[in-house]
Amino acid sequence: MNTTPTPESSSGGSLANLAEVGVPDEPSPKDEALAALGKELDAEKDNRVEERFLWILLTVILVDVIWFGNSPNPAFPVVILILQVIGLFILARRMGVDEAQGLLERVLHGIGQRGSN
Secondary structure, rough: OOOOOOOOOOOOOOHHHHHOOOOOOOOOOOHHHHHHHHHHHHHHHHHHHHHHHHHHHHHHHHHHHHOOOOOOOOHHHHHHHHHHHHHHHHHOOOOHHHHHHHHHHHHHHHHHHHHOO
């Protein structure tokens, strides 16, 4: 015997039943306040992620200045810098930092324009 409930047999399973129960069509002040708080929370999360990315970038720059300050081979820091830039742009994309993505697109577009001339 099948004992799983069907949509017809479950209580409150359709939208018509919800309208009959008294779910309002327009949002209440509580709903609006909750939505505003949700937007503020999302903005705060975005700000923290961007701040975290800037701290990572600052740390990488500081380590590079200290580490490559006395490098006898000038090609080695350039190669490491290129690899770090690629890694930082990947990190920025994964973290959702839009400013870094826009900068990367402008740099790549400029390099492409210079290469075509």
